[in-house]
Amino acid sequence: MTLASAYDRLHAGFRWKVPPHFNIADVCCGRWARETPEATAILYEHENGQTLACTYGSLQAQANRLSHALQRLGVEAGDRVAIVMPQRVETAVAHIAIYQLGAVAMPLSMLFGPEALAYRLQHSEAKLALVDESAIANLLAARAECPQLQNVVAVGGAQGQGDHDWTMLLAREPAHFQPVVTKADDAAVLIYTSGTTGPPKGALIPHRALIGNLPGFVCSQNWFPQRGDVFWSPADWAWTGGLMDALLPTLYFGHPIVAYQGRFSPEKAFELMARYGVTNTFLFPTALKAMMKAVPAPRERYTLRLRAIMSAGEAVGDAVFGYCEQQLGITVNEMFGQTEMNYVVGNCGWFVDTTGAPHSAWPAKPGSMGRPYPGHRIAVIDDEGRECPRGTPGDVAIHRHDVHGQPDPIFFLGYWRNDEATRAKFTGDPADSWCRTGDTAVMDEDGHLWYQGRSDDVFKAAGYRIGPSEIENCLVKHPAVANAAVVPKPDAERGAVVKAFVVLAAGHAGTDALIEQLQAHVRGKLAPYEYPKEIEFIDALPMTTTGKVQRKVLREREAASVKAGAA
Template sequence: MTHVDRYADLHAAHRWQVPERFNLFQACCARWAGEAGRVALYAEDADGRKAVHTYAGLFDAAVRLSAGLAALGVAAGERVAIVLPQRFETAVAYMAIARLGAVSTPLSVLFGPEALEYRLQDSGAVAAIVDGAALPALRELRARCPDLCHLIVVDESPAGTGETAWQALLAGSGAPPPADTRADDGAVLIYTSGTTGPPKGALIPQRAMFGNLTGFVASQNGFPRPGDVFWSPADWAWTGGLWDALLPTLYFGHPIVAWRGRFSPDTAFRLMAGYRVTNTFLFPTALKAMMKAWPRPREHFDLCLRAIMSAGEAVGDTVFEWCRDALGVTVNEMFGQTEINYIVGNSCEDWPARPGSMGRAYPGHRVAVIDDAGHPLPPGTPGEVAVNRCDRHGDPDPVFFLGYWNNPEATARKYSGGWCRTGDLAVQDEDGYLWYKGRADDVFKAAGYRIGPSEVENCLVGHPAVANAAVVPKPDPERGAVVKAFVVLAAGFAPGAELVAELQAHVRGRLAPYEYPKEIEFIDALPMTTTGKVQRRVLRRMEEERAGRR
């Protein structure tokens, strides 16, 4: 672990250089396309199929897809859903949509029909690009999404009106000139779960690329260096996979590995050894599984890792030490969220990590712990982590989202004056290190996924057996937490293992697999406030006390 501390110098020297006009297609694709042989993606799937794609090939496919989308009538500012796993076509879709000046709306292939339907309706997506994994769900719900005029089908045959084969769409010509977007124009609409109500769409601007880069470079120990190759199992439909892996790697013109298949420790090590991966983003849950499966991995795999970033939950001392000793890499923990990503963390080559700390604000970001009124608090005083709209020099920080889609009230609540609230509580020490103290609301992380209890509770209440429900995290040594539901049964229903399985299947089939409650406890009544709100914190505290006794 380094003993060098260049933090103060890096912060003082950093100045944002954000051009007025900026576009992700130009920055992440077009500028590298003239270099013959420069590799953009190594693609592999679970059936053993492999392919190598260059930046020239990415550019060509993106131009042709943008021509096809334009021919369908997709215009600048309109939303196009991307419902694809890690694969070449996913990267092409992001680049083509950016080239048109349209807005990518990434949706996970893990989403069930209800989760997909809400996001497609709310975003008003006019087209969706989808492969076989989610195609049946899209076909079933399409009639309830009046704006969704086109399905672009990858690897499958179109069926019916409004469906177009990917290859047929790319066969056309006459692409419009690339959009001359402003840095402040919307680029990506990503949905994030909250405590109450349905998920909110965070509109991320083109300029957010710059806001992410200081943290990305720092947490990846000076990425890029000659020969750097990136891989992460993080889904490219999420902020972690898109803005922490795919887009910054393409921005720097380096290769990223696209693995279309399930995560396993064996696969992770095989991919990293086979593709000579130097840099990665791995959730703590993934690192724990890898540690248990391969305590001494370098005895079995020829690895060349030089940087690991981890986020989503605390890494913990045991995993931290295993990475350092067994992998030879000091983990750089990172903290951010969809709306303001990559804002706090570590960079072991530039400043020392303090075990248990979230790290410090990355260069260019002014971070403080604030009180309810929005005033910064002194060191040692707990409060809410917040980021100021301007850096220490008074220049606007480009990392900020533009607002929640069609929800100005929620956007306004996110801010206190110039401070954008994260909803996470922490204490800051004299040296600027942040120490996590929990959430200000009831959102929690389970196995690295952000869980908004409201969506799961609403789904449960949609089952005839459920009169009311509350969802909280149950502490778990492997995943950090698992989803637990407390359920009040409707009249005429009795608790039992069969009903538990039925309710779990009900949620799994409508939302996403990681959202279904791993445990359900039937309860006569939920703890409520005098105004009728469920007191999730009472149930959460009860689970923490039970875990302590165990």
């Protein structure tokens, strides 16, 4: 079977099966609690050394008690319930409890300050919030601006500071609960975009979206699950990458996921994967870059069972790609998706046919985002909504229907209280439309997509179209560079020049000589017009809570600096 035929056969034979009634809680926990209650669901570790193993039976019993408690506090089907907690057992319990109640889970990052929390809590009209010690102070500071927030349930070290304590609430409730019957199209999650292109928008995700995510999860994890698979990712469960790319799909397949409550570090990542025998992971490029610089030869220090790495959020680049192949023995499966429609493009090292035989699928090309996963119809389109010729940059778009004309279940329901933004997301007849991602890419003759950047990150300098990711990847290959971000700096003659912000690797100093070295390094590998005319060393890049570089912040900083200099 050739690579082309393997890929084509997967697509041709794939059909969506979406039942009219479907609930995430039942498929991710309820059925396993009935069938294999003693199976491990979560392997929890706190940075202080505390550990805990939670079974599917225990997860379901706690969720049942919490569902009763939420009902008693007035939460009804459709109500938004905020979850402001890190990776911990109670976070998973909260999700299961909210889904089986028919309410809508609204995960929020524990890193949000009072202003960010207030905006989302107020905008969503959340009725109740579940919060632990990591965010209780900020949530209470935000509460005055959120009149709809009726109850705050304090968890863990936050107990005693809210309206109710988690332990007391659950202790008085029964361990059995009759789940609400939900339709596949009913809302399950309200998750806010990272706000890289404007104010955060609340994407309303239906229960069926989990089904839409499964082909991408299975493929990107090299045909998950295999016997003995254990999953871990540092991705915060408060955003799509942690929730839909890690927690929920792992539970859907009844396997254990490692939950680590603590700060990320490259060494800790390797320690966790070695200690728990992690086989599958999602590591965003910023994490992989840090691991590459801090632990250049990981297999000399750690015994690892890794068999698959998925990466997304930014372009991986061939520097990181080569590190994973050479030092970890793993070909990274890059993936592309969004909060609104996740897991639509990516790679797969191998797949299993109907006889159980393994086949090579579509291994990653270094630097490519991959190809559409089975069940998704993807194109690169122009401003008028027409498909671009192969090799021509355009906006990556997803069709509402797959190649067989079936509705794609991965689609979000729309933006919360923002019909105008929802309409603007789509191009063409509503019944036969493309959904724009806002990300620019090129599709080659084989159907592989090559990322250029967010549409508003791509710029022109001296008449040339510049995508930041290629230059950033080139800079990171230099041993002195830990991370980099490229933006346009306004220029009277050329419109803009390429400017790079560089985070130095440990042991290196930012000198004029190093600037010249880095410029020569890029000039010798890329087109002459792509090398950064200006380089500024910076302690840390501005990042979203989802691990994406906020180039918009750097662009605005440069524009303001140039304007001030001209005044």
